[in-house]
Amino acid sequence: MKEQRQVVAVENASDRPRRIVFALLENFTLLCFASAMESLRIANRMADKELYSWVLVGEGGDTISCSAGTRFQLDGDLGDLNRDDILLVCGGIEVHLATTKKMLSWLRREARRGMMLGGLCTAAYTLAKAGLLDGKKATIHWENSDSFTEEFEDVELTKSVFVMDGNRVTTAGGTSSIDLMLKLIATHHGETLANAVADQLIYSSIRTDQDSQRLSVPTRIGVRHPKLSQVIQMMENNIEEPISPSVLAKDVGMSTRQLERLFRRYLNRSPKRYYMELRLQKARNLLLQTDMSVINVALACGFASPSHFSKCYRAHYDTTPYRERGAQAARLSV
Incomplete structure (x- = not known):
């Protein structure tokens, strides 16, 4: 059956797609990663234009496992990025073990380029360990909030679904990656496209950075x-x-x-x-x-x-x- 869809008019569309670099930590949470990447894919599809591209990187540049045990082929090692890239670190279970010295050194080096840098799910821990959230607001999965608060006194931890503070972004994990991506898509290319992506995802209640991650x-x-x-x-x-x-x-x-x-x-x-x-x-x-x-x-x-x-x-x-x-x-x- 031939696919039929309405192409959505977008704002600020350029000839070059905006590149998202996903840095996957060992045992990363598949849902938070897939939610983010699928939102970008659907944005491209609805615009009928490559607004976003993405690459997967990680230590060694070979393969890496998510917390469900599935292995993913990486596009490369922890190399030099571009200032215009958006770097999103994807964390999961036992994030303190996946937060290696090599990863921390790489994040500190890349952060000096001034790019937007974020942590999905528990990767806020990795950013904080690298000193990249000092004096910033952030969020992390509620299950990790107690330990995070004890270890990182210079970070203002919130209970929000996601937080954007300057060029630092963090999410609470799970489907909160969708909310962050919809916010970025709206900022880059307008609310109409973001709403169209939400419709495609059957995502009827878009949350903001004012929404709490836990149920009442x-x-x-x-x-x-x-x-x-x-x-x-x-x-x-x-x-x-x-x-x-x-x-x-x-x-x-x-x-x-x-x-x-x-x-x-x-x-x-x-x-x-x-x-x-x-x-x-x-x-x-x-x-x-x-x-x-x-x-x-x-x-x-x-x-x-x-x-x-x-x-x-x-x-x-x-x-x-x-x-x-x-x-x-x-x-x-x-």
Whole structure:
């Protein structure tokens, strides 16, 4: 069947396509990369003109694996780029292992050319490690935000879907790459083309840099109770220095007993138990994603002593913090 499509008029179309350089890190997330590249491909198709071109680079210039295990053929090694290129680093799981000295040196060198440089998914970590996000706003996947905040104090981390701060861009991962690409396409060639690309992607709700990457508290917990949501939000924002249930209850205008009943009814656990689970979840993220000592992890999650932290951790995860980290090291060495 012959393909029929409407060609979209574009703004600022030049004779030379704008080149996007995707630097793929080992175990990069396929969804964030594919979402970005497909958006560019569709923009070319809808304009019936090559507005964008792209190349894939990585250490060694041979092949590289995504987190799903599929290997990709690279177009080249970490070579010299052009000032007009847009460089997007694609991260994924275990990004700290993929952030090598060679990659960091290359990023610092290329950044001096003044090009737009971005990190998709967890690659904000790589940019921050290279010192390229100091004094900038950025975002990263919510699962990595705790460890990122602990390690990079000079970066203003947000919870946005994507962030553009000068010539630095970062995304939270997943489909947020689409939102960033639509923003760039609109900036380069107009809103009409960006909307046409979104239609082709069956992407009915285009997000901006003002949108949060995570679902609201009521949606996440499946309960729409304003005071319960408010208390949980306060808990999530006060992990290092936990607030007592009595203070939480007072702050939302109820008694401690009423708060207890509320948690039991909707979440089948006490406020104290729920708060502990939040703190232990953050502790596990820090243990697996950073080199912080167990003592510092304990302090960052509101535990007064390592022994108390270890006891609570073992009761919840059936292992100690030290064994958790040791088991991860063993898995990574295989």
